[in-house]
Amino acid sequence: MALWPAWRPGATNSRIRFSLFKDEMTRFTAKRLGTKPIIHPGLAQTIGTNINGPSAIRVPDWLKAPLGRYYLYFADHRGDHIRLAHSDRIAGPWQVHEPGALRLEDSGFPTRSSELDPPERLRESVATGDLRPHIASPDVHVDQARRQIVMHYHGLEIDCTQTTRRAVSGNGLEFRDPQPTGADFYARVFEWQGVTYAATLAGWLYRSPDSGQTFTGRTRLGDPATRHVAVFPFGDQLFLVFSRIGDAPERLLISRVLTTGSWRSWRLSDPRELLRAETPWEGAGQPVSPSHTGPADEPVNQLRDPHVLSEGNHLWLFYACAGESGLALAQLNRSGSDRE
Template identity: 40%
Template sequence: MRRFSTNPIIRPEMDAELGSNINGPSLIRVPAWVPNPLGKYYLYFAHHQGTHIRLALADRLEGPWRLYHPGVLGLADSFFAAHIASPDVHVLNEARQIRMYYHGCCLPTPPHQATRLATSADGLNFNARPEILGSSYWRAFRWQEAWYTLEMPGTLRRSHSGVTAFEQGPRLFTPDMRHAAVLPADDTLTVFYSNANDCPERILYASIRLEPDWHTWRPTPPTTLLRPETDYEGADCAIEPSRRGAVHHRVHQLRDPCVFQDEGRTYLLYSVAGEHGIAIGELTEN
């Protein structure tokens, strides 16, 4: 993967509001049908205990990126009480709609952290739906006229509409799986992910052959794609096993992968030094 020279594209010193926790990227190119866009690209991301979904704007992937105040989808409008995070955003051109799956806390019964859906016509103003769709940390994709999601720790769900009635399927990964990104291509799904308790936590990938019976899907053994190699990724910090939950200081860890495709190219965004910024690189054949 070719890391961008402008990394990290989101960093704490960009804006005092960002503080010491930055994670959960989801990037879109603003569709042409959105009137008066604020930039060519909208990058949604989060704080681990966020009161809203964050948004950064740019006209080039390399940046400069600027923070949009006051963010999008506040906690008061989310149907959750404690925090919201982990946006997973999709552009539906045929419906002229932008969908955002997001998780929140805390429900009195399991899953205590759950996912809901919000929709928007412009990527800025979202209307949340009260229905609980599943557990937390979703990545969604479409395959053969259905929507599938992968939630932490690697459990599949399926829905015809992608809006409601998500049927739970098998769990494909170990209980240590943390956050994932998905890249479908024909009948193959590539999953990028990290594991809590890895030493160091790093970005892995595995492939899944997509068969008509989704209960038969199985991932290949994982391969390491990225590990901390630069100071901004936390390579200057001590190597220690990672832990679940928020981290508010720099650590030797990478997590939160996000796949983005634009003009025939494929990119991967990820959280650096634990949850201390967001970087991006282009995925290449080698």
């Protein structure tokens, strides 16, 4: 995945819409829960050592015989299935459901490298196996009206582009009917004022004409260096949590989304730092250096892949720690407001 040619860490770009707000903006702090990752390779051999892309739901009351009160979906950067853990408490302990939730062969994406037709620049990566069929970055939601669980996830197309598909489930364990959505990869789907949107890699914002089944038009909302994002509403405000490829260290930032006017004119407040690696299990003992695209197969000083679960008056922040070495949990707390 190439960044915009004009972008480099620390650079500015006139097409990136950051803004100073003239009204009050709620501020948040993140408080870690526990003294270790909630998901780590030691929980089960089936999840491997590359762990990223958390997405959690509170299991709906209509779901029969659930494994637990909470389901946590996650991935391997080059994985052949979407992982799943469950717990009766948000802070854990979490238990891995070893069969997982969605397998590559049921995803609608190619399953073998021989099916791929890569462009010249990617042929070597396919030949070496660095780029191969996979599914990852689950984004899971409860559709109360239809009594189904909806998963958005990304994979590799025949031409080696990466896109987002959508599948549904009646129990949160087996997903069916995978369909293309038209959105770029690393999609986080959210609803705002009755309309469904998706925020993706590289700062793209998509709008859906059909409640999240497909995404058509798009506009650049955030920094082209944006990796994963989380989007959540708080009162009448909308917030974006994200990390950026190239930051040293890569860490979690937060901006408010100013949603006045057309969605194509939305813009972000100047980002504030929300959380960085401060413990050994988050990678704080590793050297500080600019992050890169692609997987992190060894512990690094990076926090990635935020996901926010809103539950009543609580906001839970899940994130990948030490690059892609595990998943951790924090609570977002309002710390007042200020005038930008």
